[in-house]
Amino acid sequence: MKRLLRFLPMILMLLMAGVSLHAQQAALPSVTVDFGKTPQGPALSSTLQVVLVLTVLTLAPTILMTTTCFTRMLVVLHFLRQGLGTQTAPSNQVLLSLTLVMTFFVMAPVGREINQTVLQPLNRNELTVDQAMERTAAPLKVFMLRHTRKKDISLFLKIAKAPAPQTKADVPMEVLVPAFLISExxxxxEIGFMVFLPFLIVDMVVASILLSMGMMMLPPVVISLPFKVLLFVLVDGWYLIVGSLVRGYTG
Known part of the structure; x- marks a missing residue:
């Protein structure tokens, strides 16, 4: 597990930068073990680059959920839909698409920095894989530490029985990733509760009115749903929710 987490920065670098690598055509299938030469050391061959890209595609969902803002945004949007009581509107596909767009928007500065400082030099064979991993971890850790509670980091440091890091950059990825996830x-x-509360109040008011009128057989949800949708539209809910979520990372 520790070895897998050690390679997460490198995998995320290739995923966010959108690298497209092509294997060299050969007459017969073969495994290339020649890494080539760079001023600093060996470089990856084309075959191993393709293998690394395929690994990225396999681990992409896990990386997206554990090292970016994807989890927080998706959970909040789920609370929003539950509060509205619209069941499947917006659909899961729409919520996932909106979450992905916002995630790419928030993570774009990190991706650009990794592309300029790591990916481009790596493509020019100016860096080794180990050097690229070290450079990639820096901006990624800055983003994750900014939104991770110290309490959560301390929890996983105690569980792992690891020594306290001297600086933020010394926090190991196997500790930072789970701490970041539970912080998110x-x-x-917390945001979901604040989003859900106004809709809950509308439900309670409608239920009280129906009960006082003796309409106990009429489900309150049927009556409250149009009022909740109207309230959400009047306050420009999508603007407020999406704006607050994005500003929570960029502000």
Whole structure:
């Protein structure tokens, strides 16, 4: 597990930068073990580059959910749909698409920095894989540490029985990734509660009115749904929700 987490920065670098690598055509299938030469050391061959890209595609969902803002945004949008009570509107596909667009928007500065400082030199064979991994971890850790509670980092440091890091850059990825994830979940539930509360109040008011009128057989949700949608539209809910989520990372 530790070895896999050690390679997460490198995998995320290739995923966000959108590198397209092509293998050299050969008459017969073969495995290339020649890494070539660079001023600093060996370089990756084309075959191993393709293998690395395929690994990225396989681990892409896990990387997206554990090292970016994807989890927080998706949980908040789920709370929003539950609060509205619209069941499948917006659909799961729409929520996932919106979450992906916002995630790419928020992570774009990190991706550009990794592309300029790591990916381009790596393509020019100016860096080794180990050097690229070290450079990639720096901007990624800055982003994750900015949104991770110290309490959560301390928790996983104690579980792993690891020594306290001297600086933020010394926090190992196997500690930072789970700490970042539970911090994001906590923040998402806090925001989800604030989003859910106004709709809950509308439901309670409608239920009280129906009960006072003796209309106990009429489900309150049927009556409250149009009012909740109207409230959400009047306050320009999508503008407020999306704007708040994005500003939570870029502000």
């Amino acid at each position: 979940l906590k923040t998402a539930f």
